[in-house]
Amino acid sequence: MTETIPTQVNGHAKPNISLIKFEPEPKPDTVPETPAAVADKPRPRRRVRIDHLRRVVVEAREHGTYRAVVRHGSYLYGGARILTRRAWDSRTTARHERMMRAAEAAGQEDVARDWEQRAYIFRQSRHRRRMELLQLAINAPKAIGSATATGIGALLILGVLIALGTEDTSDIFTPIKAVIQFVTWVAFIAGVIWDPLLVALPFIALAGVWAVGRHRQTAPAWALPGDPEQRDVVPDEGAIIRALGNLGIAPLNKALKEGWQPRWVSPTTRSGNGWHTQVQLPLGVSVEMIADKKSTLAHNLLRKPVEVWPTEPRDQAGVLDLWVADPGVLTKPVPPWPLLTEGTTDFFKGVPVALNARGEQVIGRLMAANYLIAGIMGSGKSSLVVSLLLGAMLDPLVEIDVHVLAYNSDYDAMRPRLRSLVKGDDDEHVVAAMDTLRRLAGEVSRRGQELERIGTDTKVTREMAERDPSMRPRIVVFDEVHELFGHPEHGKEAKELALKVTKKARKTAIMLLWITPDADAASLPRGISKTVSHRVAFAINDHQGNDAILGTGMHKNGYSATTLVAGEDVGTAMAAGFGKTPGLIRSYYVRKEAGVDEVTPVVERAMALYEGTAAPEAPAYAPADHLADILTVLGHETKARTQDVLRRLADHNPGEYDGWSFRDLKRVLDDAGHGEYKTGGVMHVSRQRIAEAIADREDTPRDGDE
Structure with missing residues (x-):
């Protein structure tokens, strides 16, 4: 657009000046861009390069040749690192320093001092070896000269003897000539193989380094042959960290992303029929968090939940103690009970009742012991009870009473050796159990007074029981005891008597077994689980019931029977009191079913011992030597x-x-x-x-x- 403006200069008119004005063009209506339009628009060059690089890397990883090159190169690099570290550890105190730091971090001062002492001994031994080598270098010329002169002299003497025998003086030097010829042949053979050996040595060394790296799987997971997601059944340090990192625990994932380096208090080692390790957990991660994810942890380690046990040591807070069984080993049948066909027992030394998770035999104490056994129906409680009672029966001094507040046949085959067996859940059966409890309370007091009269402040011994029949060992079983403790009329008194007898009976050779499928406060006095020496939890539905049996905080520390499945993990339980720390046990199974009766022969042997008709040479169950x-x-x-x-x-x-x-x-x-x-x-x-x-x-x- 043009506009004319008249102008004047010093009063004189000037030609008009034309100005051109530019107006902005009207903006078209804004139209939203479609995804196709966005895709067609050119992207920034840097973004294109990054995407292309990522695509190339992914394609290269999927290519077999590239993966093979990376895999075998990683084997060589990793194997060289491992061998270098081994050589360094063997020549220095680096390993001792690592173990000292780990012990100090775990608060184990005695272990740290022990490793410090080992390091001192190592340095002294290394110094002594070096001094011996220096002395050897000084004495070597003299030793070589003496050895050479001695050898030549011996050969000359041998030559003289040969010459005397052949009457030919030229034979004096025959042994020396033979040695010279032998050395010549050795030099010839060495000259033939020397050059090929020099060429082959680097390849042999590389093959050895590669073998070490391959054995330790130093290549990245995506470069391994086959499925990159394939996992190894051996729970080594790498497998454990990968398993922990896939539990979905936020603080643990954060620690791993920030480069957390695990501190192995105890590296993965073979332990019985499984693997054991201890690792210090990062900040914000507790053993309880991992125990709550036990099923996922077992899945990540290619195990069933019953085969993985994450716990926290009593003297090492913040440390994960992990034991992983070999696949399927805990689902295999338990070996036959050791006393199934022969042997006698001693009440005062205990009887074999189970195997622990590592496959080692567990001895159940009878003297100075009381048992609390719980688990839902079908979990296998009776297998442990039968092993205990049958073992006790093989000691002729033991007297056994059984109260079953239900109708079942678990104890029927043992009836001939039992002093009494009462079955049923009616009021009369509850009254019978109450009468036994009251008599037990009086019996405990009487035996305590007798011990005081004798002048002993310890406990009943076998010699005392053999001398005085009134002091013989007694076992009293209360099965389905929730019926007794929950009885509206007798329940309160039953709880009071049960606590009283349990607390005082151990020194008097009276043993009590409390058995129940329920583990809540209403059916089980809280003081019972605190008082008994042995607590056994078969399959339990919740952690409250687990802690009611095993003790407060057991589920939190990883000692939990909530992952056991009734009907599947039959006879498997988490137990406390059989050793210094709680642990998994698998009770022996003495069968009594259609077509198979292993209980009756044991009871018959027990009756022969009790009545004195057994052969005097009957072998006894040998205690530990x-x-x-x-x-x-x-x-x-x-x-x-x-x-x-x-x-x-x-x-x-x-x-x-x-x-x-x-x-x-x-x-x-x-x-x-x-x-x-x-x-x-x-x-x-x-x-x-x-x-x-x-x-x-x-x-x-x-x-x-x-």
Whole structure:
């Protein structure tokens, strides 16, 4: 558009000046862009490059050749790192320093001091070896000259003898010529293979490094052959961290993203029929969080929930103690009961009742013990009870009374050896159970007074029971006891009497078994679970019931029977009291079913023992032989630290040694004449002294021997 403006300069008219004005063009109506239009628009060049690079990386990962190159290269690199670290650890105290830091982080000052002492001994030994090498370098020329002169002299003497025999003086040098020819042949053979060997050595070394890396799976998961998501059944450190990282625990995931490096208090090692490890958890992550995800953890480790047990050690807060069974080992049948066909028992030493998770035998104490056994119907409570009672019956001193506040046939086959068996859930049966409880309360008081009169402040012994029939061991079973404690008329008195008898009966050789499918406060007095020595939880529906049986906080610390399935994990339970720490047990199963009766023959043997008609040479169930067990755990080692011996004994037979201290071990060693044996200021156990003690014991004539 043009506009004319008249102008004047100094009063004179000037030509008009035309100005051009530009007006903005009207904006078209805004139309929203469609997804297709957005896709067709050119993207920034940087974004295109990133997307292209990502696509190339993904395609390369999927390509078999690229994956093979990365895999085998990672094997070489990882194997070299592992071998280098091993060589460094073998030459320095790096391993000792790592173990000391781990022990300090776990608050184990004694273990840290032990590793510090080991490091000192290692440095002293290394210094001594170096000095010996220096001395050897100084003495080597003289030693080589002496050896050469001696060898030549021996060959000349041999040549003289040959010459005398052949009457030919030229044979004097025959041995020397033979040695020279042998050396010549060796040099010739070495010259032939030397060049090929030099060429092959690097490849042999690479093959060894590659084998180490392949064994330790140092390649990334996506480069491994087959399915990249395939998992290994061996729960090594890598598998455990991957399993923990896929539990969906937010604080743990955050720690892993921030580069958390796990501190292994105890690396993954073989333990019985499974694997054991201990790892310190990061901040904000508790063992309870992991225990709540036990099913997922088991899935991640290719196990069933019953095969994975995450717990927290009593003396190591914040540490995950993980035991993982071999796949399927806990679903296999339990071996036959050891006393099924022969043997007698001793009430005061216990009977075999189960296997622990590691496949080792569990001994159930009878003397100074009381049991609380719970689990929903079909979980296998009777299997443990039957093993306990049948074992007790094989001691002729034991008297057994059974009250079953229901109608079942679990105890019918044992009736001939029972002193009494009362079955039923009517009022008359509840009254009979109350009468037994009242008599038990009086019996406990009477036996306590008798112990006081005798002048002993300990407990009833076998010698005392054999001498006085009124002090014989007694076992009283109350099955389906919730019917008794929940009775509207007698329940309150029953709870009071039960607590009173349970607290006072242990020293008097009276043992009580409380059995119930219910584990709530209404059907079970809270004080019972606090008082009994042995608590066994078969399949339980909730963690409140679990803690009512095993004790407060057990579910939180990972000792939980809530993951056991009734009808599937029959006879499997979480138990406390059989060792220093709670753990999984699998009770023996003595069958009594259609076509198979293993209970009746045992009862018949028990009756023969009770009536005195059994053969006098009937073998007895052998208690633990402490010296033989110590010799077994020592293996081929000439000596071992007392702390290591205690740990190995607990692994060898937890039922016998799980609660042992240094004082118990010292008592056995002193009785055997072992005496103090120190190396570097640390107490050790000598294999030779233990073997000599066993030999001396076997040579000593027994009572009655000529």
